[in-house]
Amino acid sequence: MHGTMNKITTQHLIGGRWQAGEGPNTITIFDPATGRPVTDMVESSLDQADAAIEAAAAAFPAWSALSITRRADIVLQMKVLVDRNVDELAHLLSLDNGKTLTEARAEVGRAAEAIAGAAGAPGIYHSQCGNIAPNLDARRVRIPLGVCVAITPFNFPVMNPSMFAAWSIVCGNTLVLKPSEQTPMITNMLFDLFRQAGVPDGVLNIVHGGVALGERLVSHPKVAAVSCITSSPVAKAIYANGTAHGKRVQANGGGKNPFVVLADADLDKAAEGIADAAFGMSGQRCLAASRCIVVGDVYDRFLDKLAAKSREYVLGGGRHPGVTMGPVVSAGSKARVIAAIENSVRSGATLVLDGRAHSVVGGEDAAGGYFVGPTIVTGLSSKDPVDCQEVFGPFLVVHKVASFDDAIAMANDTEFGNAAAIYTSNGSSARAFEMACRAGNIGVNTFPAPPMNFQMGGIGASFYGDIHVLGDGYMLFYTDHKVVVSRW
Known part of the structure; x- marks a missing residue:
């Protein structure tokens, strides 16, 4: 694992391939405990962001055609690999973010809990049927949205990407993640584990960069939905940008x-x-x-x-x-x-x-x-x-x-309500x-x-959107539904 990680900790995952960034800026990653630089990372170019979305769009038809039980099997294997690599994840998380090892292990545990919840999605991804009149049936069918984007913060760089990745893909979507540019290494390791779990190429993609990259992802015409956890001013801006471009958005902000x-x-x-x-x-x-x-x-x-x-x-x-x-x-x-x-x-x-x-x-x-x-x-x-x-x-x-x-x-x-x-x-x-x-x-x-099985609340400037994260909120956010009425 260490040898592999040395090659990919500063790269971008696009269509199943780790590749160097081609953007105009180089981001220096520091160890918060010493203030010393750990490594440099060239951010993703806007063309690479587009390529990640195109890869996700290309992977969507085959992935969404799989049964939800098959998708859940792969998600469960994601949890197995997270559990198996707790110590290494915790160590890199501490280096990237500064948490104590105890706090880092606790976060990895919460990430595994979130993934396990997604693996149980077949139990709630059901249709509703009924004999509404003689020889007349009705049923509700949940359908995935398509390409989703998640923008995650530095403070939970394992748990937050795990939540969005597991739930978006188990519902049949594909995902492009932009994690915090302050903590890219641990998220890359996490997504490499997800690939080892059997997630097909293009289903999960990761690009690193700043505001311009985020704006490109949120406004892209092939993106159906955007999830983010960030400060309230940024959450408000992402919500405004996403909804103006017709996206479904859940934007979680800060609190006091x-x-x-x-x-x-x-x-x-x-x-x-x-x-x-x-x-x-x-x-x-x-x-x-x-x-x-x-x-x-x-x-x-x-x-x-x-x-x-x-x-x-x-x-x-x-x-x-x-x-x-x-x-x-x-x-x-x-x-x-x-x-x-x-x-x-x-x-x-x-x-x-x-x-x-x-x-x-x-x-x-x-x-x-x-x-x-x-x-x-x-x-x-x-x-x-x-x-x-x-x-x-x-x-x-x-x-x-x-x-x-x-x-x-x-x-x-207060304006907040977290x-x-x-x-x-x-x-x-x-x-x-x-x-x-x-x-x-x-x-x-x-x-x-x-x-993890309850929706997380958020009121006022702490949340912009209609459907909250966690619990059944994921199923509601990451799927749409159609009602079929049939007579035989």
Whole structure:
């Protein structure tokens, strides 16, 4: 595997063949743990993007003609190979993205779970029949769309491509993927495993590049549907571009997720859960806690517990023994988090924890890494831009409010609606929060990540489209249907 990967980690998969990029720009891939360059990759040209779509279109008739059980068999083999290569996938994921090995293995596990769900598609890809009148039958038949495009982010470069690849092709479509240009190596390894699983040439294609490449894919006349996970401004732009060109689009954006702590909560569990939600995976999750709202007189006690738990993180390279928090993905990401810290201080906020001062293990190797430790800020207005805009890093603002109603009002005072959570021992309060909070994913005494068999929510600027990802959303998004009425 290592020898093969050395040849393809910086290439593009078009029509079953790995090939070098022909685009105008060269992308340098850095190890986030050291800041050192790992390799260079020439991006795909627009002609290569067109070629990938043409290859997918050419592969579609034969692939869609296979029975869904045969397609599901191949998808199941994709899962087998992911399971078999967990350690190698996790290692390359850590190098590409910066995650700790524990976090990387967890992501690979979630990817395998998503692929397994797609392998079960024959159970829900059924027609509906009925004797609607004497000698008159009706049935609904699901049909694939054609060529699909997926645009995926850097923060889950195994799980997100696995979700879109497995579900799009099991439904009979073909796919062109544009992953984040910051984490191309791990996605190439993943797609090479999928080819080994028996996916025919042209069914899965991968091209690497920036905005111009994405715009070309989204607007191409032979593309039927576009899925993306990205920031909200980019999601909005992709949705507008795709729908203007007649595509079916699901565009998942960012969030500014509130986690509420009531006075009756178990404060130790709340502190542990919110620290993990804010600083796990270095805060680079669309469901991460970025605002914490504490109700009543437990504020000081909770803040002490939260700060103590957050200080326990061991910051360093993800492959270093004992490390529990890795770097952010890039120098730009680090600069964005530091800017949020500096802007908060200028606005009069108090730094309970300053991530710039967190010690880093690894010595000289880590000196150039993109490290920012857990940062906790208090005394910031909820109207401050720092508390309204997504930072996407280990940065948490903690607020104190007087009542449950005040907490709901503050939680909902945002354009986003990705996730929210409440910590309480009162079922009535939890129920009221579920109903009143405008977020698509709700956690009660836990992190609000939905299981793979549930559609992922998203409200407001966190989602543009009609059909969400995960669960039966994939089947609805990646197929159309026809109704056949027959008399014999």
